[in-house]
Amino acid sequence: MTKPKIFIDGESGTTGLQIYSRLNQRDDIEIVSIAASQRKDATERAKILNSVDVAILCLPDDAAREAVSLVNSTQVKILDASTAYRTAQGWVYGFPELHPGQREQIAKAQFVSNPGCYPTGFLACIRPLIAQGLLPSNFPVTINAVSGYSGGGKNLIQKYDRLHEQQKGVTSPYPYGVYGLQFGHKHVKEMQQHAGLTSPPLFVPAVGDFEQGMVVQVPLPLWTLDNPPSGAEIHQAIAHYYQGEKFVQVAPYQDTSLLRDGTFLDAIAVNNTNIVQVFVFANDNTQEALLVARLDNLGKGASGAAVQNLNIMLGVPEELGL
Template sequence: MTKPKIFIDGESGTTGLQIYSRLSQRDDIELMSIDASKRRDASERAKLINAVDVAILCLPDDAAREAVSLVTSTTVKILDASTAYRTAKDWVYGFPELNPGQREQIAKAQFVSNPGCYPTGFLACIRPLLAKNLIPKHFPITINAVSGYSGGGKNLIKQYDTYHEQQAGTASLYPYGIYGLQFGHKHVKEMHQHSGLASPPLFVPAVGDFEQGMLVQIPLPLWTLDNPPSGEAIHEAIADYYQGEKFVQVASYKEPSLLREGTFLDATAMNDTNVVQVFVFANDSTQEALLVARLDNLGKGASGAAIQNLNIMLGLPEELGL
């Protein structure tokens, strides 16, 4: 049986390296590589892109658009890990668990966009509540989130690693710092479109002094609603939505054993997995709730999600290599 041929365009980047590392250990596919001296040669890249079964694009947005413009084959499938096509009309959004039938759309699509890490956590939390009408589409949503510094790509990783080496682990470059303070973060459009919200959420991202891992927090002032749902009802709706899913896990309601020292929710606990873990915390007397997603920004937030999508696109078991 002929093995599917896979080409990673941009395999030297953070996400590309992670995907290559995962795929290189598999014997059910054939990885095609480009000579390092020809990585910027459009004609050579075009040959490879159009000669494989799936081309995975791990490139900056403009370079990803250029790569897509090179596609002439009607049989090659494209999986793009950039933000270039996550809200594009003719592309399928690569979050298999997002909606009923999403997997089937991914399986038959020629063009699939891999979700962003922050949107993965946000959508995993909020989509069930909108789908089940527990909160209205016009509900004003805010998102407070923190990621490990690997989410900033090669440059930020180098800054942190260099600083740690120079300070011998005694200090931090930024222990915790919020950014995106001009708003209009590139993930907001993706969050808005795929959530079903009437208006974009207000998004405040942050970076912490840890390499990978992520917490995405969505506070819900339920007292603003005429008929606020209970915390248990919210948890039940989310748990039901993801029943049977392997890579979206809904934690038990108010489960203290998942908190470090019974108090702290650790951002790094899902590292090196392809799992996004969803939590519901609530106080019915004050009519407040907090949704939290915990995931590896390099796993389900990037390379792990890409492998999951690749498997679906090839008609292979979803968990292969994960």
């Protein structure tokens, strides 16, 4: 049997390297590469893009759009890891656990967009509650999140590497930094659309002095609702929504066993996995709740999700290479 041919366009970038590393260990596919000297040769790229079974785009948005414009074969499937097509018509959103039927849409699609890391954590928390009516679609949602610096790509990784070298083991001068202070972060539209919200969420991202890992927090002031659900009802709804899923794990309600010293929810605990963990904490007396997602921004937040989507698109077991 002929092995499916996979081309990673942008395999030298952070996500591309991670995907290549995962796929290069497999013997059920054939990886097609382009010579370094021809990476900017549109003719050669078009030739390769139209000759493979699946092209995975690990490129900046404009370069991803250019790559898509070079594809004229209806037989080639495109999996785009940029933000260019995550809310575009004609593209299927590559979060298989988003809702029933999403996995089947990915399997049939020619064009699939890989989710962002922050949106993956956010949607894992909030989508079940919107879908099942425990929260109204017009609920004013706030997101506070922190990611490892690898989420910023090559430039930020190099900056932190230089800082660590200069400090020679001394605490980094940039241990934690909030950004996106002008609002309108590129992930917000993606979050709103796929959560089913009528208004954009208020998103406050931050970067920490650790290479990879991520925590996404969604505080819920339930007292603003006429008939607020209890914390247990919220947890039950989320747990039921993801029942049977391999890569979304819902921790027991109010569980502290997965916390460091029973107190701290570390951002790096599921690094090097394709898992997103969802936690529910609540105080029914004050009618407050906190949803938390923990994931590897380079795993389920990027390359792991891409491999999972690729497997679905090829019709092979989702866990291959994961």
